[in-house]
Amino acid sequence: MRWQESDDYAAIPMRAVGPVKINGTEVNAQLPLPMATYETPLWHSTHRGALACNKAGGINAVVMDDRMTRSVLFEADNIVTAQRFVQALPGYRQQLEEEVGKTSRFARLLDFHTQVVGTLVYLRFEFQTGDASGHNMATLAAEGLMKWLLERHSDLGYVTISGNFCTDKKNSAVNGILGRGKYVVADVLLPRSTVRRVLKAEPEKIVQLSIKKNLIGSIISGGVRTANAHFANMLLGYYLATGQDAANIVEGSQGMVHTEMRGDDLYFSVTLPNLVVGSVGNGKGLDFVQRNLEALGCTDRDATPGSNARRLAVGAAACVLCGELSLLAAQSVPGELMQSHVSLERSAVNKSAHNSKDNEQ
CATH class of the missing domain: 3.90.770.10 (3-hydroxy-3-methylglutaryl-coenzyme A Reductase; Chain A, domain 2)
Incomplete structure (x- = not known):
């Protein structure tokens, strides 16, 4: 068919x-x-x-x-680079909030969390998304943040816009602990x-x-x-x-x-x-x-x-x-x-x- x-x-x-x-x-x-x-x-x-x-x-x-999430995934060239990147993130808070504001008048960055596995860096963003459920709004905002971070960390590589640490439409413990929706x-x-x-x-x-x-x-x-x-x-x-x-x-x-x-x-x-x-x-x-x-x-x-x-x-x-x-x-x-x-x-x-x-x- x-x-x-x-x-x-x-x-x-x-x-x-x-x-x-x-x-x-x-x-x-x-x-x-x-x-x-x-x-x-x-x-x-x-x-x-x-x-x-x-x-x-x-x-x-x-x-x-009330929050919607999207987790992006980077790969560092070594574990020292991964650690340095995670340690730098809190210092970017204000810039990241401003970048999110450029993607939507309703989106607002609430928080972010990281998990490192080897050289893989999982970064889970949490957003306020107004009256929308926020799937697309969160993805668009996360995409903008990912681009901004990669421009400042050339020793990181893009893996995916959604690394399953969100977690969307799957059983997980993280959603109940950190919140999604x-x-x-x-x-x-x-x-x-x-x-x-x-x-x-x-x-x-x-x-x-x-x-x-x-x-x-x-x-x-x-x-x-x-x-x-x-x-x-x-x-x-x-x-x-x-x-x-x-x-x-x-x-x-x-x-x-x-x-x-x-x-x-x-x-x-x-x-x-x-x-x-x-x-x-x-x-x-x-x-x-x-x-x-x-x-x-x-x-x-x-x-x-x-x-x-x-x-x-x-x-x-x-x-x-x-x-x-x-x-x-x-x-x-x-x-x-x-x-x-x-x-x-x-x-x-x-x-x-x-x-x-x-x-x-």
């Missing part, structure tokens, strides 16, 4: 669940949670989580940090009565399941900075509905669930340190994406640069919390998970077949 330009689109069913009440500095409102997915039970499960959170007064959510924490305190009435579960069983499944299960499986049941499910649905680069759910789903009993109440939190999302850029011009971004309140042209994207990230974290809470509740009750999947998916299949028959008639 020959490659050619195409205006075709892959059709993925999409719904908005919720809305869910969110409390915080970035968002203090009821937000719908748009999700595009083939896994139809995911809408119902996430909506159930949203209902429980609303009855508990809503989800609290904050953005702890939006670092968002969301939590909720659920009364026992709400857990029982809406989630049909007991708070203590959810806490124990989170420890035994998410924490210990992830440890014995070799999970990298992750302790959750299915963050990727909600993130993929939310990313597709809001025009994000879906492959970024790889690092985005590296997050933690923390639960505990607080008196008679269930404390439930999700921590997502690597949410790569943006409210402008590629994919945002599609009509359905614009409608979803508007519904989320992420298209305010007069907002402070970066605040639309942070609002979008808070919505993502709320979506993850609702879906994670509902699934853990279901899995703490024998038979409920499979029963709900069979029931919901079978009715979806029957509805599809009925619609097809009507169309034929």
Whole structure:
């Protein structure tokens, strides 16, 4: 098959669940949670989580940090040259900040880190990128910095603009430690009565399941900075509905669930340190994406640069919390998970077949 330009689109069913009440500095409102997915039970499960959170007064959510990264790679002629270069970098800070400013009015250098392996020098830049997710902005800025540094260090050679120390769309520890994208924490305190009435579960069983499944299960499986049941499910649905680069759910789903009993109440939190999302850029011009971004309140042209994207990230974290809470509740009750999947998916299949028959008639 020959490659050619195409205006075709892959059709993925999409719904908005919720809305869910969110409390915080970035968002203090009821937000719908748009999700595009083939896994139809995911809408119902996430909506159930949203209902429980609303009855508990809503989800609290904050953005702890916000930065996009790109790691360049140089090769020195010997290890002494590599050491000399690394030692010189802090003295270039002001010049490097000025060079970044030349590449974009929104880009700003926040920090940089180095790792040396033999004569290879990995240099990881961290940037502020406004309302864009920042992939291209960070790469353009890093390219300018790389050129500037090579002009002053002729004993260094270019290897690549991206040396995997970023780290983009791959499992890693560095992103959780140093940060990449939006670092968002969301939590909720659920009364026992709400857990029982809406989630049909007991708070203590959810806490124990989170420890035994998410924490210990992830440890014995070799999970990298992750302790959750299915963050990727909600993130993929939310990313597709809001025009994000879906492959970024790889690092985005590296997050933690923390639960505990607080008196008679269930404390439930999700921590997502690597949410790569943006409210402008590629994919945002599609009509359905614009409608979803508007519904989320992420298209305010007069907002402070970066605040639309942070609002979008808070919505993502709320979506993850609702879906994670509902699934853990279901899995703490024998038979409920499979029963709900069979029931919901079978009715979806029957509805599809009925619609097809009507169309034929």
